[in-house]
Amino acid sequence: MKINKFVEDLRTKSASELNEELVAAKKELFNLRFQNATNQLDNTSRIKEVRKNIARIQTVISEKAE
DSSP states (O other), rough: HHHHHHHHHHHHHHHEEEEEEEHEEEEEEHHHHHHHTTOOOOOOOOHHHHHHHHHHHHHHHHHHHO
């Protein structure tokens, strides 16, 4: 349910907003990886979640490009 809402929100955004969202998600992933490497990360499942969100954003971007 929550995932569908996220994708619906993405579909309503413009291409530039989607690119901003993608950059933010990639920055978050970088920070999570850094925290994981230094053993400061408590919620390791967040990495997987962010990676999937990045894929969802990229999918919506490619859908809009068609």
